[in-house]
Amino acid sequence: MLNWANRFSICCFLDNQQYAGEHHSYECLLGAGALHRLECNAGEAFSQLKEFHIQHPDWIFGHLGYDLKNELFPLTSSHPDPTGFADMFFFVPELVIQLGRDAMHIGSYGEDHLKIFNEIVTESIEAPVPGISPFEVKQRFSREEYIGIIEQLRQHILRGDCYEINFCQQFYAEQAVISSVRTYQLLSELSPNPFAAFYKVDQRYLLCASPERYLRKEAQQLLSQPIKGTTPRDRNDQQLDEQYKAQLFNSAKDRSENVMVVDLVRNDLAIVCEEGSVKVDELFGIYSFPQVHQMISTVSGQLRSDLHWTDAIKATFPMGSMTGAPKRKVLELIEKYEAVKRGIFSGAVGYVTPDSDFDFNVVIRSILYNAADRYLSWLAGGGITFYSDPEMEYEESLLKAAAIQKVLNGLMPQQP
Numbered sequence: 001m002l003n004w005a006n007r008f009s010i011c012c013f014l015d016n017q018q019y020a021g022e023h024h025s026y027e028c029l030l031g032a033g034a035l036h037r038l039e040c041n042a043g044e045a046f047s048q049l050k051e052f053h054i055q056h057p058d059w060i061f062g063h064l065g066y067d068l069k070n071e072l073f074p075l076t077s078s079h080p081d082p083t084g085f086a087d088m089f090f091f092v093p094e095l096v097i098q099l100g101r102d103a104m105h106i107g108s109y110g111e112d113h114l115k116i117f118n119e120i121v122t123e124s125i126e127a128p129v130p131g132i133s134p135f136e137v138k139q140r141f142s143r144e145e146y147i148g149i150i151e152q153l154r155q156h157i158l159r160g161d162c163y164e165i166n167f168c169q170q171f172y173a174e175q176a177v178i179s180s181v182r183t184y185q186l187l188s189e190l191s192p193n194p195f196a197a198f199y200k201v202d203q204r205y206l207l208c209a210s211p212e213r214y215l216r217k218e219a220q221q222l223l224s225q226p227i228k229g230t231t232p233r234d235r236n237d238q239q240l241d242e243q244y245k246a247q248l249f250n251s252a253k254d255r256s257e258n259v260m261v262v263d264l265v266r267n268d269l270a271i272v273c274e275e276g277s278v279k280v281d282e283l284f285g286i287y288s289f290p291q292v293h294q295m296i297s298t299v300s301g302q303l304r305s306d307l308h309w310t311d312a313i314k315a316t317f318p319m320g321s322m323t324g325a326p327k328r329k330v331l332e333l334i335e336k337y338e339a340v341k342r343g344i345f346s347g348a349v350g351y352v353t354p355d356s357d358f359d360f361n362v363v364i365r366s367i368l369y370n371a372a373d374r375y376l377s378w379l380a381g382g383g384i385t386f387y388s389d390p391e392m393e394y395e396e397s398l399l400k401a402a403a404i405q406k407v408l409n410g411l412m413p414q415q416p
Contacts (some may be wrong), residue, residue, distance in 0.1 A: 001030065001099070002198055004183045009095040010060035010091055012199050014361075018101075023216065023223060024357065026098055029351060031061035033094030036110065038062075041087040041181030042071035042213035048106070050310045052090060053352060055085065055279045059107075061286075063199065063206070064360065066129050066342040067415035069318050081173070081341035082375045083368040085204055091354075118206065129189040133177040137405060140170040140339045143394060148392035149337050156333060164260050164322035165333055168381030170340050171401050178411055180205045180369060185302065186354075186407045187367065191291060195361035197349045202370035206344055211289055212362040214319045214348045215223045220303045221358070222269060222312055223281075224260045225322040225349050227362075228383060229254030229295025230393065233288065248286035249286050256296050257383050258284060264320035265299045271315040273301030293402065308357045320364055343380045344368065367404060378404050 005011040011032040016024045038052040045068060049074055053060060058319045065087040067077050097115065098105040106113045107176055141149070184198045184207040191209040199206040213225040231248040234240040248254060261281060270279045278301035285296045303312055323346075324330035345368065350360030379401035382393060 001028075001098070001120050002184065003337065004120045005032045005198070006181050006200065007123070008032045008035070008094075008200070010093075012091075012093075012198060012349065013197065014349075014353070015188070015198075016194045017188065017192035017196055021401070022223075023213070023225075024194070025218075025357075027101065028097075028099035030099070030280045031059060031091070031093030031095070031351065032097075033089040035094055036092040038088070038090045039086045039389055042068050045071055045088040046310050046314050048175060049088060050308055053310075053356070056092045057356075058092050058354050059096050060087070060090045060352045061350070063344055063347055063363075064088060064313065064317060065344050065347045068347070069331050071330055072314060072317060075328075075335065077335060077336075077341055078333040079341045080316040081274070081343050083204060083343050083370050083377060084373075085201065085206075085344040085368075089201055094309050102248065117223075118331075119171065120291045129185055133175070135173040135176040137171055137173050137408070139401075140172070142413050143266060145388040146394045148309055150384060150388060150393050151197065153337065153384050154386050154388065154390070155335065157384075162330045162333065162381050164257055164327045164385050166322050166346075166380040166381065167384050168338060168342065168346070170338075170377055170379050170395055171404075172375070172377035176369070176375050177374055178369060178408075183367060183369075183407065185410060186410050187404070190407055191289075191365065191403060193289060193365070197361065197363075199232055199349050203370060205371065206363065206366055208349065208361070208363055208366040209225065210361045210364050211287075211294060212364060212367065214350075216356050216360045217303065217309055217312060217318055220305065221300060222273065222303050223300045224265045224269065224300065224316065224319075225296055225298050226237065226319065227296050228256075228258040228261050228293050228321060229284075230296040231293050232293055233290070235290075238310045245286050245288070248293050248295055249284060252296055252386060253385065257385065258297055261320040262297045262323050263298060264325050265316070266317040268320070269299060269301040269312075272303055272307055272312050274304055277302040284384060293343060308350070309358060317348070318346060319348070321383075322362060322364070324344055338376075342379065365400075365403070366405070376408075380404075 195212040197208040348360035
């Protein structure tokens with residue numbers, strides 16, 4: 001299906017990777033082609049999005065970029081953004097395909113459904129794999145620079161400027177030629193996660209293996225599931241694997257970070273929810289993924305009937321798990337210490353239904369690729385508190401980056 005979808009200049013494929021659960025409406029969902037599109041940067045983006053959906057009360061797919069923060073807070077950004085996604089992009093698709101284990105539902109404007117199905121099957125069988133060129137991966141900060149920044153952030157926390165801050169560094173490659181579809185497939189094989197996405201806007205690609213939901217709306221219920229707390233897995237030793245889970249559940253540091261982001265989400269939701277409706281449905285839930293165990297909490301509330309669904313996004317974006325607390329101050333510090341714009345990273349990708357329900361992920365564990373400029377990048381980092389060990393934080397960022405490096409290594413032609 002992805003080979004076929006990649007023929008379109010715009011497409012968005014969302015896959016829960018068969019993580020069954022009560023909070024997933026679709027196993028796979030694809031929007032391809034664009035009947036109408038909205039592309040804009042921070043300024044009046046949210047009012048434009050509201051008007052766009054009023055004018056086109058249909059399925060829309062798209063993304064919210066991290067730098068929409070500049071519309072929601074009195075902030076500016078001056079760092080470079082080589083990947084080049086707009087701060088906001090949404091489109092009404094020509095085709096919507098819902099794929100389950102036993103059925104495929106195809107919705108289209110004018111196209112014959114059987115013809116589309118046959119094209120998908122044929123493309124999957126016959127599609128060639130584009131050539132791959134070797135490239136060198138660089139990182140934006142040296143070890144010494146990264147550790148120095150963590151020390152400065154710890155001093156900000158000591159002075160009371162903030163309590164916790166998410167800090168990321170960039171890894172990148174220039175003159176990189178990859179197969180976007182094959183790269184996404186390898187990423188999904190290595191790290192299947194419930195909020196995966198293959199997203200294309202012209203020559204820009206997001207290849208995403210996110211485990212985290214940002215925000216979902218179903219009827220009037222809003223649901224957020226922030227992640228804070230990670231420990232590795234041992235798939236070869238079940239007893240040791242259970243010990244890792246127990247260590248994560250009992251970790252005072254991880255519990256503290258998780259509670260902090262839960263409180264931030266609760267406060268954000270309270271702005272737009274019915275009084276008394278915001279609640280913590282689950283605190284410190286431990287969930288297992290192929291490579292890690294993670295601590296996930298669930299917060300919900302009832303959106304006020306006098307508000308539009310875009311108001312829920314405005315009140316809660318950017319998400320607390322990728323910023324910190326207090327939000328405005330950490331957004332300023334992130335801008336000060338990071339060297340490039342995050343762009344679509346730590347933003348969100350998802351869909352909105354004709355009934356104004358929506359579901360958006362958190363864009364992490366992702367490869368960003370500008371095919372026109374042959375520029376590839378990804379970001380990795382973590383939550384910093386006063387108790388963070390700068391050297392351990394640096395090593396953790398390399399560990400997170402290594403997972404994507406492994407995917408890229410799998411693309412390279414084998415040397416004789």
